[in-house]
Amino acid sequence: MAHRQTLLGVTYTAITRLPKESQPPFRQTLLWARDAEAIRGKNRLMNQEAARYTQLFAERGFKSAILKGQANARLYPDPFSRLPGDIDIWVPGGYEKVLNLLQDLKIPNLEHLEPEFHDIEFSNENKIHIEVHHRPSSTSLEIRLNRTNEEIQKILLSELENVTLTPEGFYTPSIRFALLMQLPHLYKHALFSGVSLRQYMDYYMLLMHSTEEDRRFTWDFVKKIGMEKGCAAIMDVLEHVFKLPQEKMLCEPNKFYGKILYTTTITEGDFGARLIYQNKHKLKYFFKFIIYNIRLFPMAPLYISLKVIKYWSWKRHTLKIIRQISSIFHKKSLSKN
Numbered sequence: 001m002a003h004r005q006t007l008l009g010v011t012y013t014a015i016t017r018l019p020k021e022s023q024p025p026f027r028q029t030l031l032w033a034r035d036a037e038a039i040r041g042k043n044r045l046m047n048q049e050a051a052r053y054t055q056l057f058a059e060r061g062f063k064s065a066i067l068k069g070q071a072n073a074r075l076y077p078d079p080f081s082r083l084p085g086d087i088d089i090w091v092p093g094g095y096e097k098v099l100n101l102l103q104d105l106k107i108p109n110l111e112h113l114e115p116e117f118h119d120i121e122f123s124n125e126n127k128i129h130i131e132v133h134h135r136p137s138s139t140s141l142e143i144r145l146n147r148t149n150e151e152i153q154k155i156l157l158s159e160l161e162n163v164t165l166t167p168e169g170f171y172t173p174s175i176r177f178a179l180l181m182q183l184p185h186l187y188k189h190a191l192f193s194g195v196s197l198r199q200y201m202d203y204y205m206l207l208m209h210s211t212e213e214d215r216r217f218t219w220d221f222v223k224k225i226g227m228e229k230g231c232a233a234i235m236d237v238l239e240h241v242f243k244l245p246q247e248k249m250l251c252e253p254n255k256f257y258g259k260i261l262y263t264t265t266i267t268e269g270d271f272g273a274r275l276i277y278q279n280k281h282k283l284k285y286f287f288k289f290i291i292y293n294i295r296l297f298p299m300a301p302l303y304i305s306l307k308v309i310k311y312w313s314w315k316r317h318t319l320k321i322i323r324q325i326s327s328i329f330h331k332k333s334l335s336k337n
Contacts, residue, residue, distance in 0.1 A: 005197040005265075009081035012036035040080040046070050049128050050087050051169030057091055060101060064171060065090045065163045067133065068182060068202070071172040075205040083198060086129035088119070090136055090160060090173075095120075098134040136160055136181065155221065156180060175210050179218040182206065183250075187230040190261055191300055197241060197265060203234065204242045207249070219250045229299040233257035237265070257299045 002011040012032050015023060023029055050066050057064045065071075067088040073079045091098050098120060107122050118135040136156040159177035166172055186203055189195045207215070222231045232251050236258020238244040297304045 001266075006083045007196070007198055007201070008032065009036050009039040009083055010076075010078075010201070013078055013081050036081070039083050042084050043070075043073060043080040043082070045126065046084045046087060046128065047168045047170075049124070049126065049130075050089065053087070053089055053130065054170040056105060057089075057101065060104065062091050062093065062101060063163070065160060065173045066170045067136075067173065068178075068185075070168070070170070071178065072202040072205060074166060074168075074172065075209050082202075086131055088131045088133060089170075090133040092157075092160075093134065095134045098132055102132065136177075175206055176214045176217060178206050179203075179210060179214060180221050183218065183222065183231065183234070184225065184227065186234065187227060187300075190234075190265070191230075191296065191304070195265060200234070200237055200241065200265070204238050204244055207238070207244060210248070215248070215250055222250065229254060229257060233261050233299060237262050257296075260295055260299075 002008050012035070015029065015032065024032070047070055050070050054064050054066070067090055069085055069088060073082040073084065076082050091101065093101075102120060102122070107124075109122060119131040119133040121129065121131050123129050135153060156177060159180065160173055162174040162177070163171040164174075182203060186195060186199050189199070210218075219231075222228060228251065232254035235244070235249045235251060236253035236255050239246075239249070239253050240258065240262060293304050293308060
């Protein structure tokens with residue numbers, strides 16, 4: 001379960017504090033220690049790479065800030081216990097300037113980019129995945145449908161003026177910015193592709209380091225983008241799993257929707273787990289997909305409607321391609337006969 005929820009490093013820290021008679025078998029503990037040490041080494045590398053790109057961009061006149069990942073890790077009691085993913089780094093100036101900057105740095109494989117997307121992605125020579133954000137956040141569905149995206153982006157950009165240089169050598173944004181940016185991000189992935197408890201733990205850490213003013217500002221932001229039910233569900237997961245204090249919450253938790261998010265997270269785990277389940281059990285996945293979205297519809301009708309439309313559009317598109325391919329082979333077999 002710790003592996004599925006991407007919390008191997010954090011849970012190993014807890015296991016080392018257990019009495020000897022309560023610890024797992026020696027072999028399992030040894031393997032866990034190996035994985036935990038690998039996570040610590042990966043965190044050191046990620047911090048070094050984040051600092052290196054911060055310096056590279058600064059030398060060319062661009063100030064930057066590390067978003068999510070390594071910035072969140074600094075809030076943990078043991079910053080090296082959090083399993084790292086990729087490096088999200090914000091660089092101001094817009095798409096064209098950021099693209100020119102990366103081309104000037106001789107970053108390979110920058111073809112087939114989409115200017116309307118919020119970042120430019122690549123993997124470096126150390127096999128670290130980098131996402132350079134030319135916009136501070138992706139335009140989530142609810143923001144787009146409420147037509148408040150430009151206003152939200154302005155709020156996020158204004159918050160990015162308050163960055164802090166860390167001892168590790170990179171800049172991090174304010175807690176308020178992280179609260180504003182990561183809540184819709186967590187919610188969107190929880191509904192569309194699945195998340196692990198690590199993403200919830202990140203938000204727990206942010207809330208525990210926030211001020212009352214930060215939380216009040218974030219709640220106003222939540223109401224602006226129409227995400228009250230989703231926020232209440234997330235607060236319930238944080239209360240249920242991490243015992244988030246009432247005074248640190250953005251709003252009253254909603255136990256009904258919170259249970260749905262919690263159950264999905266526990267059964268499916270991190271990003272991609274749902275696809276693994278889908279490939280192994282196609283019929284079961286289909287019925288699970290329908291029931292799951294019916295339950296979620298009252299909480300997020302806009303999200304779920306688009307999700308179902310995309311699902312069936314993809315199915316129709318796939319079937320059309322299969323028919324075209326089979327038609328070509330059928331014609332070839334007839335011509336041979």
